[in-house]
Amino acid sequence: KVILDAVNLLSEDNCADAKAIIADGVARLGKDVSLLHMKDFIPYATERGQAVKAGTPNTDVFSNLVSCACGTGDMDYAPLLALAKQYDLPMTLENTNPMNAVAAREHLEKVGAAL
Numbered sequence: 173k174v175i176l177d178a179v180n181l182l183s184e185d186n187c188a189d190a191k192a193i194i195a196d197g198v199a200r201l202g203k204d205v206s207l208l209h210m211k212d213f214i215p216y217a218t219e220r221g222q223a224v225k226a227g228t229p230n231t232d233v234f235s236n237l238v239s240c241a242c243g244t245g246d247m248d249y250a251p252l253l254a255l256a257k258q259y260d261l262p263m264t265l266e267n268t269n270p271m272n273a274v275a276a277r278e279h280l281e282k283v284g285a286a287l
Contacts, residue, residue, distance in 0.1 A: 173206035179213045184236035191248050198251045208252055211266040212245030213237045230269040241272045243279030253284040
């Protein structure tokens with residue numbers, strides 16, 4: 173079994189293809205996933221990425237991507253939430269803080285309800 177942290181499949185070089193990369197990861201790993209580790213991303217080289225990193229507590233930069241709370245970046249959660257529904261997977265949230273934790277959870281609930 174694996175913990176799928178889908179944003180960790182991405183980098184500055186491939187984030188334009190994030191939807192296809194995440195879909196491929198879900199297809200390859202889906203039946204072996206035991207937990208989804210959820211976060212969002214923004215390319216750090218963009219003005220928005222630098223602003224979020226500078227102004228939001230509990231963000232990280234890796235592979236030139238800002239790792240941020242769900243719903244605050246560019247992530248398409250549909251494939252991950254479909255996987256969660258299919259296998260009744262629990263999730264953890266990364267890069268949340270007291271100012272955005274509820275909004276991050278609500279964003280995932282809203283996207284998941286639309287599936």
